[in-house]
Amino acid sequence: MRLSALIATIAAIIPLIALIYFVIVRAIPWLDAELFVNNPLDKPSGISNAIFGSLQLTTAAILAVSPIGVLAAIYLNEYASPRVASWSELVIDVMLGVPSIVVGMFAFMVVVPQLGVSAGSGVVAIGILMLPIVVRTTQEVLRLVPSSVREASLALGVPVWKTVIFVVCRTAFSGILTAVILAYSRGLGETAPLLLTVRGTFAQNWLDFGTTMNALPLTIYSYSGAADSRTLGQAWAAALLLMVLALALNIVVRARTVNSRVA
Amino acid sequence: MAFNITRSRSLLSPDRTFRAITLMAAVTTATILAIIFVVLALGSIPALTASSFVDFIGTNAGPIFGTVATALIAIAVAGPIGILAAVYLVEFAPKRLAVVLTFIVELIAAIPSVVFGLWAVNDLSIRLRDSVEWWIASTFGKFIPFLSEDSNNPAADSVFRAGFLVGIMIIPLVVALSREIIRAVPISLREGYIGMGATRWETIRHVVLPTARIGITGALMLALGRALGETIAVTMVIGGSNDVPGSLFQPGSTIATRIATTLPEANPDVKSVLIALGVILFFVSLGLSLAMRLAARQTAKITASVK
Amino acid sequence: MPSDESIKTSTGVTTSRRTEPVSAEKAADDAYPTSSKYALELNNVEAFYGTFRAVAGVSLKIAPKSVTAFIGPSGCGKSTLLRVLNRMHETLPGTSVKGQTLLDGVDLYGPKVDPVRARRLVGMVFQKPNPFPTMSIFENVISGLRLGGVRSKSELESVAETSLRKAAIWDEVKDKLHQPGTSLSGGQQQRLCIARTIAVKPEIVLMDEPCSALDPLATLKVEELVRELAVDYTIVIVTHNMQQASRVSDTTAFFSMDEQRAGYLVEMDATSKIFTNPKESLTEGYIAGRFG
Numbered sequence: 089m090r091l092s093a094l095i096a097t098i099a100a101i102i103p104l105i106a107l108i109y110f111v112i113v114r115a116i117p118w119l120d121a122e123l124f125v126n127n128p129l130d131k132p133s134g135i136s137n138a139i140f141g142s143l144q145l146t147t148a149a150i151l152a153v154s155p156i157g158v159l160a161a162i163y164l165n166e167y168a169s170p171r172v173a174s175w176s177e178l179v180i181d182v183m184l185g186v187p188s189i190v191v192g193m194f195a196f197m198v199v200v201p202q203l204g205v206s207a208g209s210g211v212v213a214i215g216i217l218m219l220p221i222v223v224r225t226t227q228e229v230l231r232l233v234p235s236s237v238r239e240a241s242l243a244l245g246v247p248v249w250k251t252v253i254f255v256v257c258r259t260a261f262s263g264i265l266t267a268v269i270l271a272y273s274r275g276l277g278e279t280a281p282l283l284l285t286v287r288g289t290f291a292q293n294w295l296d297f298g299t300t301m302n303a304l305p306l307t308i309y310s311y312s313g314a315a316d317s318r319t320l321g322q323a324w325a326a327a328l329l330l331m332v333l334a335l336a337l338n339i340v341v342r343a344r345t346v347n348s349r350v351a
Numbered sequence: 352m353a354f355n356i357t358r359s360r361s362l363l364s365p366d367r368t369f370r371a372i373t374l375m376a377a378v379t380t381a382t383i384l385a386i387i388f389v390v391l392a393l394g395s396i397p398a399l400t401a402s403s404f405v406d407f408i409g410t411n412a413g414p415i416f417g418t419v420a421t422a423l424i425a426i427a428v429a430g431p432i433g434i435l436a437a438v439y440l441v442e443f444a445p446k447r448l449a450v451v452l453t454f455i456v457e458l459i460a461a462i463p464s465v466v467f468g469l470w471a472v473n474d475l476s477i478r479l480r481d482s483v484e485w486w487i488a489s490t491f492g493k494f495i496p497f498l499s500e501d502s503n504n505p506a507a508d509s510v511f512r513a514g515f516l517v518g519i520m521i522i523p524l525v526v527a528l529s530r531e532i533i534r535a536v537p538i539s540l541r542e543g544y545i546g547m548g549a550t551r552w553e554t555i556r557h558v559v560l561p562t563a564r565i566g567i568t569g570a571l572m573l574a575l576g577r578a579l580g581e582t583i584a585v586t587m588v589i590g591g592s593n594d595v596p597g598s599l600f601q602p603g604s605t606i607a608t609r610i611a612t613t614l615p616e617a618n619p620d621v622k623s624v625l626i627a628l629g630v631i632l633f634f635v636s637l638g639l640s641l642a643m644r645l646a647a648r649q650t651a652k653i654t655a656s657v658k
Numbered sequence: 659m660p661s662d663e664s665i666k667t668s669t670g671v672t673t674s675r676r677t678e679p680v681s682a683e684k685a686a687d688d689a690y691p692t693s694s695k696y697a698l699e700l701n702n703v704e705a706f707y708g709t710f711r712a713v714a715g716v717s718l719k720i721a722p723k724s725v726t727a728f729i730g731p732s733g734c735g736k737s738t739l740l741r742v743l744n745r746m747h748e749t750l751p752g753t754s755v756k757g758q759t760l761l762d763g764v765d766l767y768g769p770k771v772d773p774v775r776a777r778r779l780v781g782m783v784f785q786k787p788n789p790f791p792t793m794s795i796f797e798n799v800i801s802g803l804r805l806g807g808v809r810s811k812s813e814l815e816s817v818a819e820t821s822l823r824k825a826a827i828w829d830e831v832k833d834k835l836h837q838p839g840t841s842l843s844g845g846q847q848q849r850l851c852i853a854r855t856i857a858v859k860p861e862i863v864l865m866d867e868p869c870s871a872l873d874p875l876a877t878l879k880v881e882e883l884v885r886e887l888a889v890d891y892t893i894v895i896v897t898h899n900m901q902q903a904s905r906v907s908d909t910t911a912f913f914s915m916d917e918q919r920a921g922y923l924v925e926m927d928a929t930s931k932i933f934t935n936p937k938e939s940l941t942e943g944y945i946a947g948r949f950g
Contacts, residue, residue, distance in 0.1 A: 089552045090443050096435030097444070097452055100526060103519045104459045107470050114473070159376030167370055168377070169751070176381070178644055183384055185573060185640025186633060187580020189607045193629045194387050196614060197394060205615075216383060223380055236788035240851070242749055244802035244858055245778030249369035254805055259792050277463025280582035280611045287615065305465040305583070312469045312587055320473075327466045338461040342454065356764065356779060358772040 108331070115328035118321035128290045128302075135322050137292040138307040139329065144295065145207060145286070145303055146275040149215040154268045157222025161267075164223070165230040166252050177227065183220045191216050192281030200285055207293065207301035210286035214278055218271040225270060229263030230256065266341045273337040277330060279305035304330045394623075395630035411628060413594045417510055417603035418579055418632070421589070424514025424599075425521055425578040430571055433525025440526070441533045442555055453530070460523035468587035471516045476588050479512045480505050484600055487511075492598075500600040508590030510603040516588055517581045521574045528570035532563045535651070569646025576639035580632060582607040606632045694763030697722040697862055697892040698743065703757035705738050705747055712738045714920035715757070718911060722861075725888045727903035727929065728896045730913035731944065735921020736896045739913075740864050743894065744780035745773040762861065778806070781860035785867045787847035789839030789854070796835040798850055802858035817857050824890075825853035826883050845876020849883065856891070863887065865895040869902065881906050900948045904933050912941045 126134030164173045195213035203209045233256050241251040257264065282288075288306035293299060304326045311323035408415060436456065440449045485502065492499035500506075536559050544554045560567070582605075590602020591612060606628045614625050698720040705713035713735040720726050728736040741747040742755050745766065759766040766776055789798045797804075799818045808814060818835070822828040827849040831842070839850055848868055855863055865884070869877040884893060884906045897903050903910055910933070911926035925938050936942050 090439070093435045093439035093443055096432045097439045097456075099432050100436045100459075100522045101452065101455050103522070104455060104462075106475075107462065107467065110470055110474055111466065156376045156379055159373045160380040163370075163373035163377040167373060176377070178641075179384065180380075181644050182637055182640045183387075185576050185636055185643070186387075187577075187582065187607060187636055189580055189582040189610055190391070190629055190633045190636070191387070193610055193614065193626065194390060197626065198386070198390055216387070219380060219383065234788070236784060236786060237790060239746065239749070239782075239784065240788045240790065240854075241801070241805070243744060243746055243777055243782035243784075244805070244854065245774055245776075245781075246802065246805040247366050247774045249366045250805050252369070255790060255801075259790065261792070273461060277465065279463070279465040280586075280607070283583075283611050284614055305463060308465045308469050309583060309587070312472050323469055327469050330463055331466050334461045334463055335458055338458060342457075356761070356766075356772060356775040357770045358775075 111324060111328050111331055114321070114324035118318070118325045119328075123322065123325055127292050133318065133322070135302075135304070135307050135326050137289070137302040138304045138326060141207075141293060141301040142276060142304040142330075144293075145210050145214060145282075145301060146272055148207075148211045148297065149218055149275055150268060150272045152211065153215045153218045153271070154222055157219050157271075158226050158264055158267070161223045161226035161230060162252060162257070165227050166248075166256065173227075177224070180220045180224050184224065188217055188278055189280040189284075192284040195281060196284040204298070205285065205287055205300060206298050207286055208297040210282050210301065210303075211297060213281035213285045214275045217278060217281065218275050221271040221274060222267050225267030226260075226264050229260045229267060232263065233259045269337050269341050273334050273341075276337075277305060277334055279309055282306055283309070391626075391630045391633050394626045407624075407627065411624065413592070414604045414606045414609045414628060415631075416595045417513075417589065418605040418607070420510050420599065420603070421514035421517055421581075421585060421605055422575055422578040424511060425517035425581075426571060426575055428515055428518025429521045429525045429574060429578075433522050433574075434529050434567060436522070436526050437529035437533055438555060438559075440530055442551065442559070453526075456523050456526050459520075460527070464520060464581060464584040465587075467516060467520055468584035471512070471584060471588045475516060475519075476508070476512045479515055480509070483515065484509065484511055488600060497598055498600070499598050506590070506601050508588055508602040509600045510589060510596055511599040513585045513589035513603075513605075514578075516584055517578045520581065520584065521577050524577055525570060525574050528573060529563075529567050532566035532570060532647075533559060535566070536562045565646050565649050569643040572639045572646070573643035576636040576643075579605075579639075580607055580636050582611050586611050694760065695722075696720060696760070697724075697762060698894075699758075699760040699763070701758040701760075703739070703742060703755065703759055705735065705742050706754045706756075707738075707750070708752045711918065711920040713742070714916060714918075714922045716913075716921075716923045718923060718926050720892060720894065720909070722892050723888060723890070724909060725884060725893045725895065725907045726909045726911060727907035728894065728911050728913060729898075729900065729903050729944075730921070730924075731915065732898070733919065733921070734913040734915045736913050737866050738921070740782075740866055740894060740896050743862070743864055744777050744782050746777070746782060748773065778802070778858050779860050780862045780864060781855035781858065783848070783852055783855055783863065783865040783868045786871045787844055787851050789842075789847050789850055791838070791840050793839055794836045795831050795839050795842070795850060798839040799853050799857050801854060806858065821853040821857040822850075824856055824887065825849045826879065826886070827853060843876070845872050845879060848872060848876070848880055852880075852883065852887075856887070860891065862892040862894065865893065867896050867898060870898065877902070900933075900945060904929060912936070912938075912944065914940055914944070 122130070122132045122134045124134060124139065125136055126132060127137045128135065164176055168176070192213055195209055195216065199209045199212045203212070237259055238251055238256060241255040242248070246255070282303055282305060286301055286303065286306070288302045288310065289300040290302070293301040307326045308323050308330065311319050311326070314320040314323065440453055444452060484500065484505070487498055488500035488502065540558050540562060541554050544558045549557070585605055586608040589604060589608055591604050591608065592602040593604055593609070596603045610625050610629050613621065617625060696719045700716055700718050703713065703716045704711060716739060728740065730736050738747060742759060747753050747755060755767060761776070761779065765771070790801060793801060796818055799821050800814045803814060803817060819828065822831060827846060830846060831850070839847065842850060869880050872880065881902060884895065887893060895906065907929045909926065910929045912924045912932060913921050914924050915921055924940050925932070925936060927936070932941060933945060936945065
């Protein structure tokens, strides 16, 4: 029976290896300088607008969301009554289980009529998806900070707010960073909400959140069935970039958490 | 008196200010979640009142069928593999190996679903068609039309392949959740049973898995919720047909894929139907997620009562 | 800017006080005679967790620059009472305090009192050593000052050295001040925590079973340190260890529990008296049972 369990574990891992192998093999022939510099309509074509679009969308969303998320987690963990904290935890956990397409649909119904089909709407959609991740992960990390640390600080005559910021958050800093990075990595790969809010474009867009933007997931999606080999190749190249980014961020995060366990 | 312990006189204490700021952030978060809930709940009203609920299900049987079918296939794939892998990681694997394997499995979860979709369209889907799908069709297809396939001319996309792909994608979730639950089974329980002369595997079958049953069921529910809502990868391999397919090996659609592909250009009537479908998806996944959390609390109580 | 002003405290005594950064407070100490001959004076103090009364009607007086030991069976409220003395009790949800606690004659629970400032004057060392995990040894020592607003690097450095010397740990850590505080042994961590507490220049140092997590050798070092610190500070120490109480304290207060599980003070006297010839038979029984 031990064998069957081992086989299941191997079966769980095979897809990862197959996927990584495929993406790398198919993407490498198309990794040239033009890919990073040119836009889809340039000759030769590239995916510069998607690369920088993804970074702009996700970065804007994380900048908007992480302060709110971290502060909300601080409130729930440091100030709220245990009952409120426990209920909000349940609500946020449940929200984490809501499919991103539903959040995308919400943005389509509420945000797009205001901001139009634009990068701004996409930022809102991605931000909403990131928010519960930031709150919950930060809350978990803050809870790991032992109460003896808070007591030590209070007993030194340090006010509560300084205790929270300079002692509790400092102790949990790498964990909070983890929360933010995880949310960023999750936001980078979101596709369905972008289809409903940003849609994509062939043009390069620098920081104009009022018009559409392109993103790596949108490029992968729309190029995925292309007959033209260069176009399909660029889908693979975009997938490689996205995958490398997502995996790298996750590996960084995990390495950090292993190294800096709160005492 | 050599000291001063009186309050400073300023009304605006940094303590209060900071607390108020964090409270505002918490309220903002709560408000956003509440708005989502209210908007979606209200959004379903037009479609659900226009016709009776039964009619609504009838006219949207295609995507509803596709959603359920892909999710169930996904659970059938990910459930056994995920739970067994979790058992291996907790009970059998040497510690270092367990750390490495867990790490690798968790990395799968970090790969964006659109990348899975690209891989499936260009490789996995074709392999599945020529192996698992072909085998099932040639073995059972003669008796069960629902599992039949024209082997000379198989469809380019199929509900089955979409479900299988989602299964692969949710394996890490099943592993991670089951692992936590199996690990939470107290050592004292296992030791008691091993002390009676049971083997490792007997202990797992008769002590560990039964104790963890509620929790693992909850984990599968959460995974089911994730599978129901998986959108982009499914869109890329399911084919997009709006009808209930005659066979699992033919193209179909799911609620999520319908929303992703048709919502932006939909006319008002279709739009309200799609939104109503989305709201169903929202409440179903909400319910599953809630069930999982409650199951997890239940398991925590059981294990706590033993400790 | 230091400034002198007169205020009416809640006890009705008009006193002169100084407002200036904590770090400079001690320097002016001798120039201002204290208004009370007791460092602490408790009148009918009660402490609650919700509706549960953990401490019932305690009245006692503690002389400045002395060591007072709180002894008694587990759950008799001695740690709770200790936490009342620097307003740490109220940091737990649902707690409350009644009665009068005078710190150098000033009501510690008066309406105008800032608990944060009060805690700077009444420092606390905890049962388990609790250095800040992400801070170095140096940062740990000066954490109270730095978070209290002291910026001057030279001042911080000199206070760090003085405090570490006073806590009898300077020689062990002077070459690794920038290593994490948690890298030290348990006994060293506890002395680091003591250094951190005295770095903010308190009047009183409360110690809540400071040796219960330490091995015998580390315990001995901390006990020696307690005696040395009594030259400069008023010390109140909660302990389960009778020998420790007899070794380190000048005065001993024995607590017990009544039928409602509320802790109360049985008697308080010179340590030599409590351990050889206590007034109360309850004290005698406890000491006979726990001693030797």
